[in-house]
Amino acid sequence: MDLCELSPSYVRSIAPYQPGKPISELAREMGLDEKRIVKLASNENPRGIGPRTRAAIEAALADLARYPDGNGFELKQAISRRYGVDPSGIVLGNGSNDVLELVSLAFLGPGRSAVYSQHAFAVYPLATQARGARAIVVPAKDYGHDVEAMAAAVTEDTQVVWVANPNNPTGTMVPPERLETFVKRLPERVIVVIDEAYNEYLHADLRADTLKWLKRHPNLVVTRTFSKAYGLAGLRVGYALAHPSVADVMNRVRQPFNVNSIALTAAAAALDDMEFVARSYAENLQGLRQLEAGVRALGLDWIPSYGNFLTIRAGRAADVYKRLLRRGVIVRPVGGGYELPAHLRVTVGTAEENERFLAALAASLKE
Numbered sequence: 001m002d003l004c005e006l007s008p009s010y011v012r013s014i015a016p017y018q019p020g021k022p023i024s025e026l027a028r029e030m031g032l033d034e035k036r037i038v039k040l041a042s043n044e045n046p047r048g049i050g051p052r053t054r055a056a057i058e059a060a061l062a063d064l065a066r067y068p069d070g071n072g073f074e075l076k077q078a079i080s081r082r083y084g085v086d087p088s089g090i091v092l093g094n095g096s097n098d099v100l101e102l103v104s105l106a107f108l109g110p111g112r113s114a115v116y117s118q119h120a121f122a123v124y125p126l127a128t129q130a131r132g133a134r135a136i137v138v139p140a141k142d143y144g145h146d147v148e149a150m151a152a153a154v155t156e157d158t159q160v161v162w163v164a165n166p167n168n169p170t171g172t173m174v175p176p177e178r179l180e181t182f183v184k185r186l187p188e189r190v191i192v193v194i195d196e197a198y199n200e201y202l203h204a205d206l207r208a209d210t211l212k213w214l215k216r217h218p219n220l221v222v223t224r225t226f227s228k229a230y231g232l233a234g235l236r237v238g239y240a241l242a243h244p245s246v247a248d249v250m251n252r253v254r255q256p257f258n259v260n261s262i263a264l265t266a267a268a269a270a271l272d273d274m275e276f277v278a279r280s281y282a283e284n285l286q287g288l289r290q291l292e293a294g295v296r297a298l299g300l301d302w303i304p305s306y307g308n309f310l311t312i313r314a315g316r317a318a319d320v321y322k323r324l325l326r327r328g329v330i331v332r333p334v335g336g337g338y339e340l341p342a343h344l345r346v347t348v349g350t351a352e353e354n355e356r357f358l359a360a361l362a363a364s365l366k367e
């Protein structure tokens, strides 16, 4: 008997999430020195973490024998102070991935549907399918979310609409006014998730006022993360901002201690380090321009990006990906579920890492 058969068919047919290849794995496979490998595959922050956050982490080590604060009081207070939201409308997660899962646990199930865009972040199909809900995938326009078509695609049984702004892996964004018109158009019975994992990489003028919209739209859920501009991907911490009754139902399906104590302390410290985030933003912009110039010089096209990564049209991308691996450079192929078989996504690294990538890309294209 195949024990797989015991799980519901909608679970069995899930295509597993493909993470960026770990450095240690490539080193083992190719016999390469880990220190010579450049990983630009998971949209992490090349700055690492700031000294204040490091100090908070060191202080938190003293209390590791105890369970964390299951309600994350201090971190919620810090978020509440920063954004002027009530702590009752905050849901903390083990990465923002976790809060996306909580949305699906709280609102999706068989007989319900969720709307998202073609090329949208991979967790939306996963979280939708894992609950047995039906996916309504709306074709992208110029690689980006066609929000007008997404609103039109909502049906009687639609419970959730997923929007990544900016989106990964395309780096596209929906301008604030257009996004607000879209939110207004959706019926109040539909939860609309605006996933702002890359919000800090947007120029201030391009950031939507989503936290203000929360007051007018109780069906809105805004998700944010400490994994990107705050540099804490390895600790796993993110959050959702929502109407208190939406947050309440999400909290009911949350594991009691879903965010560990070091992550809670580090995130609160990182949130206060505005200078670190400002530098991350500025360096990312420089890195993007460096990558664009290098890619242009190689005669390749890319999708204009508002995130900390660039998605490049590289012809036979799967082959180029393998050739880059042999040169010790890990990027992300975005064929498969993302339906971008001719593209590769590269994370903005340090100036030196970007240079290594561009040199390896030039050599791989000639091969």
Ligand SMILES: Cc1ncc(COP(=O)(O)O)c(C=O)c1O
Pocket: 042, 043, 094, 095, 096, 097, 098, 121, 164, 166, 167, 168, 195, 197, 198, 224, 225, 226, 227, 233, 236, 237, 238
């Ligand atoms: C659009 C988007 N949302 C959410 C996430 C989840 O990140 P995390 O779980 O680290 O917060 C990612 C990670 O790459 C992302 O690209």
